[in-house]
Amino acid sequence: MSSIELTPTRKRLSGELFVPGDKSISHRSVIFSSLAEGTSVITNFLTGEDCMRTVEAFRDMGVNIIQENDRLTVQSRGIHHLKEPAHPINFGNSGTTARLMSGVLAGLPLFTTAYGDESLSKRPMDRVVEPLSLMGAEIKGRNNSSLLPLAYNGKKLRSAKHNLKVKSAQVKSALLLAGMLAEGETEVIELGQTRNHTEMLLPEFGVDVKVEGRSIKIQGGQQPTPSDIRVPGDISSAAFFIVAASIVPQSELTIRNVGLNPTRDGIIKAMKQMGADIDVQVHTYIGSEPVGDLVIRSSQLEGITLEGDLVPNIIDEVPILALAATQAKGKTVIKDAEELRYKETDRIAAVVETLSILGADVEAKEDGFIINGQTSLKGGCIDSFGDHRIGMMGAVASLICDYNVTVENKDCINISYPSFFEHLNGILN
Numbered sequence: 001m002s003s004i005e006l007t008p009t010r011k012r013l014s015g016e017l018f019v020p021g022d023k024s025i026s027h028r029s030v031i032f033s034s035l036a037e038g039t040s041v042i043t044n045f046l047t048g049e050d051c052m053r054t055v056e057a058f059r060d061m062g063v064n065i066i067q068e069n070d071r072l073t074v075q076s077r078g079i080h081h082l083k084e085p086a087h088p089i090n091f092g093n094s095g096t097t098a099r100l101m102s103g104v105l106a107g108l109p110l111f112t113t114a115y116g117d118e119s120l121s122k123r124p125m126d127r128v129v130e131p132l133s134l135m136g137a138e139i140k141g142r143n144n145s146s147l148l149p150l151a152y153n154g155k156k157l158r159s160a161k162h163n164l165k166v167k168s169a170q171v172k173s174a175l176l177l178a179g180m181l182a183e184g185e186t187e188v189i190e191l192g193q194t195r196n197h198t199e200m201l202l203p204e205f206g207v208d209v210k211v212e213g214r215s216i217k218i219q220g221g222q223q224p225t226p227s228d229i230r231v232p233g234d235i236s237s238a239a240f241f242i243v244a245a246s247i248v249p250q251s252e253l254t255i256r257n258v259g260l261n262p263t264r265d266g267i268i269k270a271m272k273q274m275g276a277d278i279d280v281q282v283h284t285y286i287g288s289e290p291v292g293d294l295v296i297r298s299s300q301l302e303g304i305t306l307e308g309d310l311v312p313n314i315i316d317e318v319p320i321l322a323l324a325a326t327q328a329k330g331k332t333v334i335k336d337a338e339e340l341r342y343k344e345t346d347r348i349a350a351v352v353e354t355l356s357i358l359g360a361d362v363e364a365k366e367d368g369f370i371i372n373g374q375t376s377l378k379g380g381c382i383d384s385f386g387d388h389r390i391g392m393m394g395a396v397a398s399l400i401c402d403y404n405v406t407v408e409n410k411d412c413i414n415i416s417y418p419s420f421f422e423h424l425n426g427i428l429n
């Protein structure tokens with residue numbers, strides 16, 4: 001198992017950084033272009049392991065996807081010419097691949113099977129299998145079809161009206177994709193606003209989607225048309241450096257071309273509410289997604305409460321926000337975040353264990369945690385638990401620890417940010 005020992009550098013963060021392409025938009029752009037008939041070019045594609053699983057799934061179905069660094073050329077003959085893979089599809093560690101592809105595979109006239117790694121095989125799939133079954137989907141799997149591996153006896157689905165029971169963009173997107181392949185109009189009513197990349201990006205591929213408040217409607221029988229997409233930088237990756245530059249004294253860091261979709265920018269709102277010094281300049285729109293530059297200067301943070309509607313917006317950023325909270329004066333409370341228990345690992349347990357080892361004052365709750373700051377962190381040996389976001393949080397923590405930090409099982413960072421350590425070393429001055 002790979003590990004890295006990080007020694008206290010006492011260096012500040014400065015200079016400029018371009019974070020890799022957004023993971024959610026990368027997945028969606030390869031799915032939509034693979035379903036389109038013709039050629040699409042995707043640039044600044046995230047080549048992390050998760051998005052490559054989505055690429056491989058479509059390669060397994062006969063789509064020609066040529067990769068040159070972070071540029072993908074997707075050549076597809078369209079929905080009606082996808083071929084049935086002769087072997088199971090590997091979703092790896094990627095929840096987004098598993099959920100979104102479930103919506104696609106259920107609605108294609110193919111028989112497919114799919115599996116995941118140890119972590120993904122424990123994550124709930126009933127959240128997509130159940131509503132897809134209401135559309136006539138035939139999906140079978142372990143544990144009453146709630147866990148991978150799954151087998152999809154794909155067929156033409158019927159439309160449905162779904163009132164979602166979880167705040168999940170993956171579930172919403174799976175049902176919209178299934179709805180696009182079904183007969184009639186499918187409506188998805190969200191429990192709360194989640195990232196809206198599917199609704200924003202499908203129209204770029206010529207698919208009509210109607211959004212009215214929390215209701216999203218899609219007419220069946222639509223086939224995406226090819227489109228060229230430039231993926232904005234991933235705010236969830238930028239989050240590690242937003243927090244790092246805020247908590248490492250004397251830092252001033254610029255992060256360029258970050259996606260600033262309002263359903264994703266909660267990390268900036270939360271950090272600003274804690275007193276972080278962050279300038280935001282939106283300079284372009286890619287499709288309808290705002291993109292801009294951030295300048296972050298170190299500052300004294302204060303504890304806050306993070307709850308309710310903000311939580312889905314910061315769901316992947318909670319581990320790194322928890323580290324920020326250890327450096328904030330007073331109490332930070334994170335609640336309504338039980339979804340964290342269903343990620344690559346139980347992120348409530350993993351955050352509490354990791355920060356406790358490093359010397360923080362943190363208490364687990366069923367739906368989040370309470371952190372009392374400000375604490376000086378010591379150091380120690382921590383495990384990523386095979387979770388990229390926990391591994392990166394540990395690496396950022398090492399910047400403010402008194403002694404060495406060893407991060408065990410660090411290779412999982414390649415899932416969303418293969419160049420993470422290179423980028424970190426490039427801005428430590």
Ligand SMILES: O=C(O)C1=C[C@@H](OP(=O)(O)O)[C@@H](O)[C@H](O)C1
Pocket residue numbers: 023024025027095096167168169170171173195315316339
């Ligand atoms: O739709 C997406 O691209 C994602 C949605 C979120 O998951 P949930 O839908 O399970 O909240 C998030 O945690 C994940 O990293 C990416």
Ligand SMILES: C=C(OP(=O)(O)O)C(=O)O
Pocket residue numbers: 023050093094095096097316343344389416
């Ligand atoms: C939860 C995550 O991803 P996924 O659900 O796609 O595995 C994540 O990237 O933090």
